[in-house]
Amino acid sequence: MKRARIVEFYSRLAADNPHPETELESGNVFQLLVAVVLSAQATDAGVNKATRRLFADVTTPEQMVALGEDGLKAHIRTIGLFNTKAKNVIALSEALIADHCGQVPNDRAALEKLPGVGRKTANVVLNTAFGAETFAVDTHIFRVCNRTRLAPGKTVLAVELKLDKATPQPFRLHAHHWLILHGRYVCKARRPECWRCVVADLCPFEPKTPPPGTRAAGQA
Structure with a gap:
């Protein structure tokens, strides 16, 4: 993914969720x-x-x-x-x-x-x-990075290192949470919800999943 496309990719995730946070509960x-x-x-x-x-x-x-x-x-x-x-x-x-x-x-x-x-x-x-600019790659982030070609890699470490290199400011601090939440709720493993994905047009993953109740393109 080219730099201009990466900036647009993160900009849309940021606009959709300006203040991403971990879903794990803790007090300290x-x-x-x-x-x-x-x-x-x-x-x-x-x-x-x-x-x-x-x-x-x-x-x-x-x-x-x-x-x-x-x-x-x-x-x-x-x-x-x-x-x-x-x-x-x-x-x-x-x-x-x-x-x-x-x-x-x-x-x-x-x-x-x-x-x-x-x-x-x-x-x-x-x-x-x-507040460190680190990239914790779990199964969700690994999947999103490979599907979108944001930071493709065959191993978790390879994806992490590519993410670190590819992610520009001002997106580095929150990139981890944007990607994990996107993978958890939109770019799901079995049936990605492409019809409501804010970066669907930037993503080369095919075939795109149609909305529930509709037929995929090419089906009778």
Whole structure:
């Protein structure tokens, strides 16, 4: 996608959603980190449902360690892979206390050293909590970038690096959220809703999905 087209692409997403935000609920940076770790292979809605009661009582790594692995499991057992995630959340809480005075570090390398935290999770926290211009590529963003040819790539890292190179100001800060929300609600995996997509004419993906109740072009 050429630069002028990229600017138009982001401009339309921005006009449609001027203030995009994460759908994960949290009250501070620690809770955000925990929510992102829990969201791997789970929906934001499912994580929010599980963490509302948890976050009412647990706001710090110290409180999470005091809750313990079994106590945490009782809160998150509706989330996929909850056993492994509980173990990681307790371990990362202990690491935050031991290595960072209980604070979430504003540093990619330090974040990725925490149990259960990979590059994508680190990018989400850096962007959402600290305002870094990072690009956390999940399945939604991977799909949107390849379908639209905004930043095509065969791997998540390849797409991330292309996004970083291709995305101009003033769109860099919110690009992650615009793309993930677009993929989640419009450019869906099984049936993209092309008829209501604000960037449909900029997208080479074919065949475009017609509105419900209508026939695709060429059908009798």
